[in-house]
Amino acid sequence: MRRISYIDLLICDCDGVLIDSEIITGRVVREALSQLVPEHELEIILNGTFGLQSRDIIARVAAHFNLVLPEDFHPKVRERSESIIRTEGQAIAGVRDALYAIDLPLAVASNSRSDAVRHALQRCGLTERVNKGVFAAELVQHPKPAPDIYLLAAKTASVAPQRCLVVEDSATGATAALTAGMRVIGFLGASHIPPEHGEILRELGVEHLLSDMRELPALVERLRYLEPGSTSS
Incomplete structure (x- = not known):
């Protein structure tokens, strides 16, 4: 009996899903801002901001402390x-083999810039695997947590949003994908993920969590043939 597939497109976030880079970005942002504000107060403001663009994180801190930053602060x-x-970022363990083992078209949707995403794909050995496009923040007016970047990826691939499966690590990205009407796998295996993060994603509505990329092909295969709304065994 032929099984019915309910998924036509796999979409992955980049930072924290393909490449273990969020911890580096967070460190650089923290170091720059700690020169301007008390570090213990900064940590409170930065709590839960991963997944946001660094520009938005910096703006949030500046607003909280009433800072007027130089125009070149964020670009630097x-x-x-x-x-x-580019020099230190490492691919998430097992991600290349996992994605090549999945027989679905693949797109990448990221809040990073296009050139940074493409370099990450090259570093991970995934450039040829991403056959349905790279969608970066500058392509949409409203980046994640707005759904725009995911809707653009689906539209470009001529796939209905409900037939897309997304792999995301952050609450920001998961919110974007869920708002777009897509199914979401929450990835917990990057080095910046705090212990309680799985519960945060659950509360947003993410039904499936994953800590090891080696398990992704089997999970995608199961979800692909599981009718949306069904309870998996």
């Missing part, structure tokens, strides 16, 4: 973090 922070990621 971004350039430094991207430079370090």
Whole structure:
């Protein structure tokens, strides 16, 4: 009996899903801002901001402390973090083999810039695997947590949002994908993920969590043939 597939497109976030880079970006942003504000107060404001663009994180801190930052503050922070990621960023363990083992078209949707995403794909050995496009923050007016970037990926691939499966690590990205009407796997295996993060994703409505990329092909295969709304065994 032929099984019915309910998924036509797999979409992955980049930072924290393909490449273990969020911890580097967070470190650079924290170092830059700690020169301006008390570090213990900064940590409170930064809590739960991963997944946001560094520009938005910096703006949030500036507003809280009533700072007037120089115009080149964010560009310098971004350039430094991207430079370090280019030399130090490592692929998430097992991600290349996992994605090549999945027989679905693949797109990448990220809040990072296009050139940074493409470099990450090259570093992970995934450039050829991503056959349905790279969708970066500059392509939409409203990046994650707005659904725009995911809706653009689905539209470009001529796939209905409800037939897309997304792999995301952050609450920001999961919110974007869920708002777009897509099914979401929450990935917990990057080095920046705090212990309680799985519960945060659950509360948002993410039904499936994953800590090891080696398990992704089997999970995708199961979800692909599981009718949306059904309870998996």
